[in-house]
Amino acid sequence: MLPPRRAFAFVLTAFALLSACGQQPRAHHWSIVVHGGAGVIERAQLTPELEAQYRSAMNHALQTGAAILDRGGSSLDAVQAVISDMEDDPLFNAGRGAVFGADGKNHLDASIMDGRSRAAGAVADVTRTRHPIQLARAVMEHSPHVMLVGEGAEAFGRTQNIEQVEPSFFFTERRWQQLVQELRARNLPIPPRPAGAPPAPQGALLFLDDHKFGTVGVVAMDEQGNIAAGTSTGGTNAKLWGRVGDSPIIGAGTYAQNGVCGVSATGTGEYFIRVGVARDICARMELRHETAEQASQEVFAELGAMHGDGGVIVMDGRGHAAWRFNTPGMYRARLEQGGRPLVQIFADED
Ligand code: ASP
DSSP, X not given: OOOHHHHHHHHHHHHHHHHHTTOOOOOSOOEEEEEEEEESOOGGGSOHHHHHHHHHHHHHHHHHHHHHHHTTOOHHHHHHHHHHHHHHOTTSSSSTTOOOXXXXXXXXXXXXXXXXXXXXXXXXXXXXXXXHHHHHHHHHHHSSOSEEEHHHHHHHHXXXXXXXXXXXXXXXXXXXXXHXXXXXXXXXXXXXXXXXXXXXXXXXXXXXXXXXXXXXXXXXXXXXXXXXXEEEEOOSTTOOTTOOOSTTSBTTTEEEETTTEEEEEEEOHHHHHHHTHHHXXXXXXXXXXXXXXXXXXXXXXXHHXXXXXXXXXXXXXXXXXXXXXXXXXXXXXXXXXXXXXXXXXXXXXX
């Protein structure tokens, strides 16, 4: 044992050496966990090509986040960068590739939360913002509010130089066909193809309706131990009348609190809102000292009893990540500093 004075001097020297190398002492291992939606995702419904595309997209998401966290970047930056990429990827129901509302338009929702101060930002029903997660972060950092909707949210985005695009930017044939199918099944009128969408392809199109939700979400902890969480979605297929789900609702679809937890959810938002899923998981971890696994299991028991379906990714205050879902599959991936990436889709992979 070193006498206290010498021990103190030793610690000071170690810090001085680290600073001389231009490095901050690394207080925590960084960690990241990502989801790309939950639902009826079964082997029989996913072609090998599509499965490979999803696995590679999930891997890419981990690598994007890891690159930021590994150079000492913040968890907020990692969450924003990964979600922005996934919003551009038509595989996911967020940004480009979002599902359509019954009115034939894409209505996008997103939220982000900073576990340091529990500052949060959210947007709902935006139709022109290329990266709703970036707009949510701008709401958090540059407005006095937590949640902005519709035209107002986009007017604010313009003051922040957040990129806007024509609504047809978000169009994908696969999602359009899913809308048409759903509206037919519900005997609802089919809206005209959106202006600016490519012409309808000839012949019958077969898109596997994988009944997945496809929302994206990320929770990360950086080397400073700061947790951030974010979620982005197009909502649910053929949604009606300005419907908003849980994803942009802080405490339902997203939550982050340093030292306690980070959560991002996906599933039928109506249930996640009523249970207050993200906040409930965190409250159990904080007040009952439940693990991420226990807390999500308890909350999912409640959700399941109401017939709610979907999944969550959860991180505890030390960067340990877990997930839970009650659907046949969930696109999910995680990586801790120094560890190996884990990418899974089907329930039986766990
Ligand atoms: N939770 C989203 C919503 O209800 C949908 C999803 O996760 O896929 O809007």
